[in-house]
Amino acid sequence: MSVFERYLTLWVALCIVAGVALGHFLPGVFHAIGALEIAKVNMPVAALIWMMIVPMLMKIDFAALKEVGRHWRGIGVTLFVNWAVKPFSMALLGWFFVGHLFRPWLPADQIDSYIAGLILLAAAPCTAMVFVWSSLTKGEPHFTLSQVALNDAIMIVAFAPIVGLLLGLSAITVPWDTLFLSVVLYIVVPVIVAQLARRRLLASGGDATLSRALAAIGPMSLLALLATLVLLFGFQGEQIIRQPAIIAMLAVPILIQVYFNSALAYALNRISGEAHCVAGPSALIGASNFFELAVAAAISLFGFDSGAALATVVGVLIEVPVMLSVCWIVNRSKDWYERGALRKTSIAPADLS
Secondary structure (H helix, E strand, O other), X not given: OOHHXXXXXXXXXXXXXXXXXXXXXXXXXXXXXXXXXXXXXXXXXXXXXXHHHHHHHOOOOHHHHHHHHHHHHHHHHHHHHHHHHHHHHHHHHXXXXXXXXXXXXXXXXXXXXXXXXXXXXXXXXXXXXXHHHHHHOOOOHHHHHHHHHHHHHHHHXXXXXXXXXXXXXXXXXXXXXXXXHHHHHHHHHHHHHHHHHHHHXXXXXXXXXXXXXXXXXXXXXXXXXXXXXXXXXXXXXXHHHHOOHHHHHHHHHHHHHHXXXXXXXHHHHHHHOOOHHHHHHHHHHHHOEOHHHHHHHHHHHHOOOOHHHHHHHHHHHHHHHHHHHHHHHHHHOHHHHHHHHHHHHHHHHHHHO
């Protein structure tokens, strides 16, 4: 992990301060940027989102999908947590904390929007950042790559239906045309562009050329993310100044969701007898989020100044420290995990007899 990535939370915090200040002193500039829309798509933000997503997707090798059978138990656990548990558990947490427990202290007109943002955050499993978390836990690289490639393929067809279902269950109006447009703009097209660029780089100079290109454009991805955050907080500034505790309240369900889903994936892998080098990245993939997509979809569906956009940005704010803490837990618990695996191995012959 680079120094820039390691201190992402600090840069996000600085973007909050800068965005709030600029939004207060230069409101006309932000409203002018917000008005640059075509078919409900804000063009400056669309450009920034592409700059964020495409470099990350270039790291994904979809040829790794042929490897999914090598660690079928870990793959099965991660898919179960990512698609059958995570979005629904986040919706429940959102309904409980935002819709009920914290309702008296939140703006009444933004309650549904906050819940929608939490759902968007949980419906998109993490992609490129998982490679960082996996390396910190000495995860099996082929498993991590194949799992991420599989998640990205599933996300193309599953993101919109799951989000639409959960928003509908939350009595939130689903703008289906905008939702499908977001999927096309921020998943399908970037995947195609990234894979074409990846293929061309590999053809021109192999892995070395691809690695140099990714190293050169990698910082651009994070800078685009930070620029997007400045815009978001420029629009959200007045609300945050009035009620700064909103960020802390939105962080509660996100934190619970991360630790719950990572613990569930970790425990299910141990029960199934999967190796620790697979269980670690499985837990991390099951816990983290593709926050770039969530931010883009929230802006497209609900706008810059919506509670949904703010909720997804809170996910960005806490992503690095909370995922580093999950890495620490996975590493420190390795002996405990492997004692369980050894016990299963020792009783297997007796079971067969």
